[in-house]
Amino acid sequence: MAGGVGARFWPYSRNSRPKQFLDFLGTGRSLLQMTYDRMIKLVPKENILIVTNKTYRDMVLEQLPLVTARQVLLEPARRNTAPCIAYAAARVYAANKNGVMVVVPSDHLITKEDEFVEAAAKGLDFVTNHDAILTLGITPSRPETGYGYIQAGQEVENGIRKVKTFTEKPNAELAKVFMESGEFYWNSGMFFWSVKTIRNAFRKFLPDTFAKFEMGHAFMGTDSEQAFIDEYFPSCQKISIDYGVMEHATNTHVLFGDFGWSDLGTWGSLHDVLPKDEDNNAKPKGKSLCYDSKGNIVVVPKGKIAVVQGLENYVVVDSDNALLICRMEEEQRIRQFVNDVSLMENGEEFI
């Protein structure tokens, strides 16, 4: 899944260059490329599908030279994850009615790749043999209020447990209880299922979306596929797979582990995973000199220098034609700032 816009990372991410296409960690590989590198350890590379927005087609093909145009599924409109997954499932089903799928966002970070690949192989194996929806759960390392939580029930086999409940972003108190209970895991948004299982789930919980892609079955993988998608995809209900399917399904399971995972949802979460200096300042990309400054993330382009004096717990991002300075604890307001900028005269130049 590579269709998001990453507005929370403005001005580093832009409409024309969203989060998954950026080299967030200064490693020389974008998040999308890092995700691809990880998945080819698990899946034959010709079986990888990238679902993205039409406008990002060329960027995907440029960043992933081993991917062919036919492997890139193009959404003509943003409809959240459920239609995205229904489209991918339709394509897999057309190729192999007994196929199994692993679905991953392309803009997350996983630092413990071997642990991830091992767990994911186990997950694929499980859904090959069970009519089960399996999610990858992350052992919580802090009472995070920004994530969804999965409550695990009894073990089915080999570390895989039934899901009791899904809870969207809890408040701080509840998050603390969740964490201390040892029963709750972060919902990573990574899923395993057979096409049969996910088709049944769509048929049951999102029947309109299911019917659309049934109608398109004959076009999948043909030269008419894009025309069909352009016609019917925009009318799909805009809903996430979590709300649309996971919270209703009864055959959901969770496989949990510690994969050094972060959804990199905010500058704060990026700060958490980046290397930091002795004053807890993270300075990826260009050079930065910090004086009397603690707990900041300072991002300037390569070849630029930042001199920062007297800042604590700020996000400082200089990217192209925009500069953002914002308290880290206020970073959820960045979306609003971007909206304000977009309403200025010629504001679209900056977003």
Add this chain to the structure above:
Amino acid sequence: MAGGVGARFWPYSRNSRPKQFLDFLGTGRSLLQMTYDRMIKLVPKENILIVTNKTYRDMVLEQLPLVTARQVLLEPARRNTAPCIAYAAARVYAANKNGVMVVVPSDHLITKEDEFVEAAAKGLDFVTNHDAILTLGITPSRPETGYGYIQAGQEVENGIRKVKTFTEKPNAELAKVFMESGEFYWNSGMFFWSVKTIRNAFRKFLPDTFAKFEMGHAFMGTDSEQAFIDEYFPSCQKISIDYGVMEHATNTHVLFGDFGWSDLGTWGSLHDVLPKDEDNNAKPKGKSLCYDSKGNIVVVPKGKIAVVQGLENYVVVDSDNALLICRMEEEQRIRQFVNDVSLMENGEEFI
């Protein structure tokens, strides 16, 4: 005088593009150009001399297209204001032994131009008729500790008074006493004298410098002038006109007024004179959106946007390959920061 480097305005000013050449107020005219515009109201334009560093020659000629190369005096080394003025005086003396001079820095701001021109005309008239060194004093508007103060004595004529004392940057307590006394004026660094008078002063107080330029008299205004200057100027004592001459001379006078003057010595003083929004934020140049922010100066290039949240009394300057964020009350440390940057690997690219 247009030879300074303006290190305190880094990163907006650079070694290659110092303060006087910059359009500080976003008016479309640099401080040098604004100074020129002011002086041609007072002095025939062919009589204006610009003393600058050799490396800035082309920039002067580009910014002042009405100035000929012969009017630009080129210092091969930085020697502070006394040698600069001795050189200009030598050139004026070679042209006219009875000449009078007005000497002004090219990187100050004067907003009340008519009042200035009127006072300066009076000043030129006074030094035409008296063997007097005359300085322009500024009625203090606050107990500023960053300026030199002139104590005025008895009136000689028409608002022009004898100088009793010069006091360099006083402490806060003394500055307050000075201001309340009504006897003290800020030393603006603008001077009037006849060449005869200033030559006598140099002969008496800086005899080595005087002797050098006496030796060069025959070269002034000829094709050999630059060779002479290149040879002898660097060996002049590095000293300001205030320390070298003004504090010793007995025939010093002061003409004071309110000219909307600022030496623009710091970002703070620039903040004082710029238009500000309702939260006291000054935002010259590019666009800026400020949230929960007060008393800042935010400078981004034209065509760039800054979004600033949660800053009070900061200097934010984004210019080319450098970004500075610094508490305004710590801005005297900018010189040190620039020095630290210069010591980094390839640091000279940034200064």
